[in-house]
Structure formats: structure tokens, C-alpha cells
Amino acid sequence: MYIIIIGAGDIGTPLIDIATKAGNEVVVIERDESRANRTADDFDCLVLNAEATTKDTLDDAGAARADALISTTDQDATNVMTCLLAKEFEVPAILSVVHNPEHMGLFEQIGVNTMQNPQQLIAEYLYRSVARPAIVDYLRIGEDAEVFEITVTEDAPIAGKTLEEAARSNLLTDEMLVVAIGRDTKAHPITPRGDTTIEVGDLLTVYSGVGADPEITDIFGHYEDRGE
Secondary structure, eight states: OEEEEEOOSTTHHHHHHHHHHTTOEEEEEOSSHHHHHHHHHHSSSEEEOSOTTSHHHHHHTTGGGOSEEEEOOSOHHHHHHHHHHHHHTTOSEEEEEEOSGGGHHHHHHTTOEEEEOHHHHHHHHHHHHHHOTTOSEEEEETTTEEEEEEEOOTTOTTTTOBHHHHHHTTSSOTTEEEEEEEOTTOSSOBOOOTTOBOOTTOEEEEEETTOOOHHHHGGGTOOGGGTO
């Protein structure tokens, strides 16, 4: 893909790293000269030391043939202006970071895909890691539902049971689904079936429509989330 990335700061830099390593043709627009020079030295991409909020700059960046534009600056005004210009160039995929939740509606009105305040998301993730140590990784879906990873301990009520048995025992409710099973003896994740037995040490990927409250993590033998 041909990708234009606006900003080479805390968010833009790792994005540039990922995009270039994946073999994409990347153009970076960064107004800070020192950042622009550092980016040019560190990554295999074209770097323009310029203001992204002008049509000429996006033209120089090749916006007319870009597959995607991602705006990552710490200023919502800059991001929205850049996205509006990208719409004029008919860039197929436009994505922007949004720092102030009150501005989300504006980005939605102009038809831009958004990621709200990455710093806040990171803070919530770090707090969750401390407050809920049983959860290896998680993704929130809507207000309550979550997809999370959790290991099965020796004390887990579900250990040694098939998924059908766990359901009959009301360990797994209609709101829960084991999506995948990681097992040390298997090279690839196991796609679970009703007759699949859950073993101690399994790393489960679980969907829960009611989140991963302590009552849920208890099923997998993790009682530390209760603070006991």
C-alpha cells in the first residue's frame, strides 16, 4: 500500500515502523525539523518537513495515489483539517486519532475512521493489568462484552471437563464462548468443539457478553482478582 502518515510523534513513530517493515510505501509529513530528520534517518520512507494542513503538502506527498492517510498529531484541529484535505484527494481510507471526545462527532460527520485518545486507552489497559491480574489480554466490545485471554489453573472448576460438560454444569453460560485454545503440546491454536477437553495450562481466548468479572475468572481457577 501507499500510506501517508501525518506526525512522527509518540503515536506516529511506531506506526511508521510497522508500516515500513510490512513493505508498504510510506510518506511521512512532520512539521518539526528535528523529528523529521530523525525519522528520515531511522526509517526507509520519504519524509516531508512541512505543514500537513496545506493542499500543496498533501499533493507533494502523493495523496492523489495514496491508498490510506493516517493522521496522528496531538492536535485535533490539525487532524481534522488534514482529513478534510485528504477527502478532496479522494484517499480511499482515512484514519485519525481523536484526543478530545467532544470532537468525535465532527470526525464522524466528515466520514473519517477514528481512534479515540490512545493515551487514555493505554492508561486503562495498564490499570486493568494491575487491577485484574488474571487477564492476559483483553478487548472490550461495546459497554459490557469482552474478549479476553486467560490460563487454566489446577484449581479451575473447568479443568478436565469438555465444553459440553462445562455448559451442562453451568460453568459456561449462554453469554460465554471459548473461541480458541492455546496448548504447549500443539503448534497451532485448537479450534474448540463441544467434546474438546479443557486442560490445566491451556491459554483460552474467551468471549463473555458480561465481561470478565471475578465470578467469570473464578471458572478458570483465578481467584486473585477478588483481592483475596
